[in-house]
Amino acid sequence: MNVQHQVSDELLLDYASGNLSEGWSLAVATHLALCPQARRRLQAMEGAAGALFDKISVSEKVTDTDWDKMKAKLSGSRSAGQVISRPSQSEGVIPEPLRSYLGGDVSTLKWRALGRGAYQIRIDTGDPETQVRLLRIPAGKPVPEHTHDGRELTLVLAGSFYDGQDLFARGDLEEADGSLLHTPTAAEGEDCICLAVTERPLKFSSWVVRMIQPILKI
């Protein structure tokens, strides 16, 4: 499997620098779990950060007092040890970190009907900036309720969807902003399961936006 639509450099840099809030990070990290090429790009960015780290301007050296303080803490500490690999389970559909947020893989999920054969699960995060949902779109049908303003990230986990000419399949990440008018539609043959992260709508502004959208034809 080769991921066709990788995370952009701008978004990946935000993730690499620790400057991306939890909701967006969840989509990027889950995409990275499915996309080795994007992980190599992340590694190159962290390498770049390391090179900058070497050249960082240093105002003062650490003193002997600083070292004594550090040394005193070492005796009480334990090594974290090697990460013990877990007993191998069957290969899942939903990788970490998303699976832990959902509490299980696809077979255990409790979907809520959205209408027109679509389903969703709201995912709680501590991030007030975003709204995070898992969507299941029936094969051949458009994504319902698809009005959003601001950034939107969509990560495909199963099936695929078309957006215009582009096909997005497992592992692909679509980055859209409010300026993009699009009607993503699940491809035929298999229901599409995707993670959708959007900016959390402010009730009134989104109502206003909905009112003026037809007028402005946006």
Add this chain to the structure above:
Amino acid sequence: MKRTDLTTPEHELSPADLSKLLTRIGQQRDVDAFETLFRHYGPRVRSFMAMKTRDTQLAEELMQETMMAVWNKAVQFDPARGNVSAWIFTIARNQRIDAFRRKRPMFDENDPAFVKDDVLPADLELEERQDAELLRKAMETLPPEQLDVIKRAFFDEASHSTIAQDMGIPLGTVKSRIRLAFEKLRSTLEAVR
């Protein structure tokens, strides 16, 4: 003996030296090796923390916590990957995120649903050893305005719109500088593969 050379504070430490030191900390719990690493990275970590926090006391505490985590996690460092500075950066970054009570979900390499890289580990190790040196050189060839944007992102933890505002340039320019910089770095890395 090499050992005494490496633990002399005045010694100019190469990436390979740093890698040996960190490996010794992980495998032998070598306090002398850790002192050398602490004296080398401590001031850098402190500067890094001070850029975001603007608080000397907090920066000092976060430096101590980062170096404690380096001691504790040293055994997880893979010497084949070679790049100690990048590894310490990720630890410092994570400490800074924790300090501000934020969350940054991460993938798990031991997860059965994790898609592994199909490149042979031996090839990858060689590449990664080269990468640390190559990246350092490639960074030096970047135009200053591109380097500036990347620095601000990593060190000040500034959003793209904040960077645009601070530098007095359009948001689109910030994004194109990021793309150009990393395209250049990647092409430098790929040219030798």
